[in-house]
Amino acid sequence: GAGVSQSPSNKVTEKGKDVELRCDPISGHTALYWYRQRLGQGLEFLIYFQGNSAPDKSGLPSDRFSAERTGESVSTLTIQRTQQEDSAVYLCASSSTGMGWLHQPQHFGDGTRLSIL
């Protein structure tokens, strides 16, 4: 059973360019989360998908950030017109739901390290 997979593992791009980050969750996990981690910091919640419900976008820092998810599978996080402050590691996690859904741990990918020049 594969874990959460993220690609690319590293991305270097010029300021102003758009970037797209991909996350493949664990098969069967209905919940998917995106976080941002700046150097030496904790994780900052960005967005959460749960099944077919409307995503919780409350953590997205600006309208340059958007995310989509196809059914209960792959998700992409898009950052438009990147700024240097967007440099960080972007982590994706998934979890199962159902009975006791409030108490399910999250399973993380290794992240995409994004560097904006």
Add this chain to the structure above:
Amino acid sequence: SQQGEEDPQALSIQEGENATMNCSYKTSINNLQWYRQNSGRGLVHLILIRSNEREKHSGRLRVTLDTSKKSSSLLITASRAADTASYFCATDHYGGSQGNLIFGKGTKLSVKP
């Protein structure tokens, strides 16, 4: 907004010693989780303690939760060099979105052989 705050920010110990990390949070919670992160990797879930539990064990890990003080501690006994990592506590928010786990800044643990 920061919910969990770990203390200390950094901890350096010798192999075989115990390591204790603390976490404080601000609002009512459903559960509190501890995660570990090795350098350059994602987070790995260690242990989850529910708001109605006071103590939980998993191997060399012991977690306590004091909801009256809004605090938790993670104890790693008989530490090993392989325990070197950053440790984060994460809380949800009672009544809030399941997805909105709030992480602290972490404790960086260094275990010297």
